[in-house]
Each structure stands twice: as C-alpha cells, then as structure tokens.
Amino acid sequence: MADEIVEVALGEAFETTKKALMAVGWGEPEAAIQAEVMVAAETCGNNQGLVKMYQPQLMAPAPGSAAPVVERVTDTSSVLNGMQSPGMLALKAAVDIAITKSKGGVATVGVYNTSTSSGQLAWYGAQAAKAGRVVIITANSPEFVAAKPGAKASFGTNPLCFACPVEGREPFVFDMSTAAVALFGVLKCKATGTPLPEQSAYNAAGEWTTDVSDIHIGGGGGAIANFGGHKGVGLALMVELLCAALSGGAVLGQVESKKTAKSWGHHVIAIDPDAMVDGFAARAASIIQTVAASHPEGVRLPGDSSMAIAKINIEKGTIPVPKKVWDVLIETCAKAP
Incomplete structure (x- = not known):
C-alpha cells in the first residue's frame, strides 16, 4: 500500500530540511544551499527532493570533506576538486564559475571528487539561464544502471540538462535521466x-x-535499465565520458568501482548567446512557441509539467511529502545538538 502523503508549508519544508542537515553535521550556509535545491525539486514534483533525507546519515559530511577547490584554471575553463563535498555544493560552485567565465564567449567547468548526488540538474540550469546563459550540465554517479538485460551495472543514472533564456517566459529547461528511472525515483518507490x-x-x-x-x-x-535502448546507452556513455574521463571523476576499469572510489563527476558548458547572435531569447521564444502550437491541442514541451506543478504548489503555499520521509526529517531535527 502506498504511504500517506502530508502537505507541508514551503517555508516549513525549507527550515526543517535545513535544520535536519545541520543536525547531521552541516554548517548553516551549506545546509541552506542543499535545502533550497531539495525543496525546489519537491515543489515541481521532481523525485530529487526531500526523499534524499530518507536516510539522513547518507547526507552527512563525508570524512575529511572540505570546501571545493579550483584547479587547472584557464581563461575559459576550470576543474573543481569537490574535496568530497556533496554534489549540490560543488555543482553550484561550478555553475557560478561557468557563468562568470563565459561572459562574452564559452566556458567549461569540470567537477570531480564529490561524495553525493547533485540533485535536480534543472535547478542549476535555471539559475544559469536566468543569468543569460545557454548551458549544458551533465552528472555521473556509481554503478546503478546496466546497459542491457543481464549486464553488470556500469553507469549511474547519468542525467543531462539543457537550459536557455526565453523571452516572455521562464527559461526553457530540459532535464532528463539517461536511465529509465532516476535513483531517487527508486528510493521514492x-x-x-x-x-x-x-x-x-x-x-x-x-x-x-x-x-x-x-x-x-x-x-x-x-539493476536499473537505460531508457530507449541503444540511444539511452549512447547518451549515458556520453555523460560518463564528460564527467569521468574529461572532468577527473572515477573512471570505469581504473577503479574497483565508482561507488568505492566516491568520486562522482560533473561537467558544465556555458555559452553567452550575446557573443554569437543578437536577440537570442526572442529567437528561442519563436521556436518554442511554434513547436508548442504545431498541434491543435498543443504540444507538451520539456519542463511544462514541472512548471505547472510548481505553480500550483506555490499558489497553495504547500508541497506534498511522503509521511515516512517527513517523519524522518522531524526525527532527525529532534536529534540536533
């Protein structure tokens, strides 16, 4: 039987999640960033939300973790050593760097040595698009996904995200897992x-x-399956190459396993559209509007459902949370020093 769902005020969800993260060892600034990402995901119905706290000990700081450190700097690129920090903290730092470096052109930032998931990539993509950038973000993770029935798991759920500014509306954000179901979709089940x-x-x-x-x-x-047969495998492999081979993350065949290596990778490519064309946001709006209107009943585009769910939840001021997850959050807060 499916678990009970409780409605939680948005502000309460953020404060409780932040307090729970502080209870497992995070400082207030780091807890606030992670809570913001998770509550934003929950608000738009994404499975990268508060279910991450269902096993709060897994969200605690890794032994010896520290703030991410920038390495291998050029005018248009950087590599960020995550220093075993959570993906949510390291990826936010990487996207901020990519936004700054791409002013007037293109920049790429790799991330390695992170210890947990970065969560909903759409959140970072939207931040970059609101800053006026076209962005592609990818992330890999330990071996959860098999390339075919009976194969050993090789890939993470390996999501990818594309986002860009669009005139007259919220940014266009396409965020997808290359697996048939995301890891935290499994945990939510x-x-x-x-x-x-x-x-x-x-x-x-x-x-x-x-x-x-x-x-x-x-x-x-x-194991989890890739979506779309060989096409999903191809996209998962692309993400693996960008996030492991290129960004410095743990490489299949060179480590016992990515899980034991605990070095998840991310890759960010940011483009300043003003360096390439005038009026990009209006041009993007024309394309999106034309595609959306190409059927008499309209065409559902990536991000439409998430935006609609977020609008409903923001208007009512609450989000639905599995009661088991919410109970764990409350119990974790109660254990705070």
Whole structure:
C-alpha cells in the first residue's frame, strides 16, 4: 500500500530540511544551499527532493570533506576538486564559475571528487539561464544502471540538462535521466511502497521487474535499465565520458568501482548567446512557441509539467511529502545538538 502523503508549508519544508542537515553535521550556509535545491525539486514534483533525507546519515559530511577547490584554471575553463563535498555544493560552485567565465564567449567547468548526488540538474540550469546563459550540465554517479538485460551495472543514472533564456517566459529547461528511472525515483518507490515503473529495471536473471527488492539498490542483484535502448546507452556513455574521463571523476576499469572510489563527476558548458547572435531569447521564444502550437491541442514541451506543478504548489503555499520521509526529517531535527 502506498504511504500517506502530508502537505507541508514551503517555508516549513525549507527550515526543517535545513535544520535536519545541520543536525547531521552541516554548517548553516551549506545546509541552506542543499535545502533550497531539495525543496525546489519537491515543489515541481521532481523525485530529487526531500526523499534524499530518507536516510539522513547518507547526507552527512563525508570524512575529511572540505570546501571545493579550483584547479587547472584557464581563461575559459576550470576543474573543481569537490574535496568530497556533496554534489549540490560543488555543482553550484561550478555553475557560478561557468557563468562568470563565459561572459562574452564559452566556458567549461569540470567537477570531480564529490561524495553525493547533485540533485535536480534543472535547478542549476535555471539559475544559469536566468543569468543569460545557454548551458549544458551533465552528472555521473556509481554503478546503478546496466546497459542491457543481464549486464553488470556500469553507469549511474547519468542525467543531462539543457537550459536557455526565453523571452516572455521562464527559461526553457530540459532535464532528463539517461536511465529509465532516476535513483531517487527508486528510493521514492521504496519509501512509499509503490512498484517501479514498467520496464525500468532488471532482476538478477536479466528479466524485467517492478519490485524494488529485485535490484541492488533494494537489496537484490538486479539493476536499473537505460531508457530507449541503444540511444539511452549512447547518451549515458556520453555523460560518463564528460564527467569521468574529461572532468577527473572515477573512471570505469581504473577503479574497483565508482561507488568505492566516491568520486562522482560533473561537467558544465556555458555559452553567452550575446557573443554569437543578437536577440537570442526572442529567437528561442519563436521556436518554442511554434513547436508548442504545431498541434491543435498543443504540444507538451520539456519542463511544462514541472512548471505547472510548481505553480500550483506555490499558489497553495504547500508541497506534498511522503509521511515516512517527513517523519524522518522531524526525527532527525529532534536529534540536533
């Protein structure tokens, strides 16, 4: 049976999440950034939200972690050593650097040595687009996803995000996992007692399953599937090459496993459209409006659903949260020193 859902005020969700993060060891500034990213995801119905706190000990600072350090600097590129900080902190720093460096051109920033997920890439993409940039962001993670039925897991859920400014509306943001279901989608199914989506995972025998306990994240020997057959595998491989081989993250075949190496990678490419064309935001608006109007009933575009859900939640001032997740947050706050 699916778990109960509770409605939580937006401000309360942020403050409680921040307090829970501080209870597991984070300072107020670092906790606030992570809480903002997670609550924003929950607000638009993305599964990278508060479910991250379902096992709060996994969100605690890694042993020896420190603030990210910039390495290998050029005028148009940087590499950021995450110093075992969370992906959410390191990626925000990387996107901020990319926005600044790309003024008048193009910049790329790689990130390695982060210890946890960066969360919803759309949040960072929107920040860059609101700053006037066209941006491509990718992220890899440990071995959760198998390239075909019966194969060993090789990829993370390896999301990618494209975002750009659009005249007259919020930025266009396309954020997708190259897996058939995101890791925190799996954890949300586990937290709420609901089955996995059809044809999103394999059991240990390489057969389709909807039972979380059949895959290694749930205690079994199976794996998440890539979406879209060989096309999903190709995109996942592209993300792996950008985030591991190019950005310095743990490389398949060179480490025992990415999970034990604990060096997740990210890659950010930022473009200042003013360096290439006049009136980019208006040109982008024309394309998006034309595609949206290409069917009498309209065309659903990437980001439309998230924006609609966020608008509803912001207007009512609350977000729906699985009760099990919210109870864990409250319990974690109660343990604060």
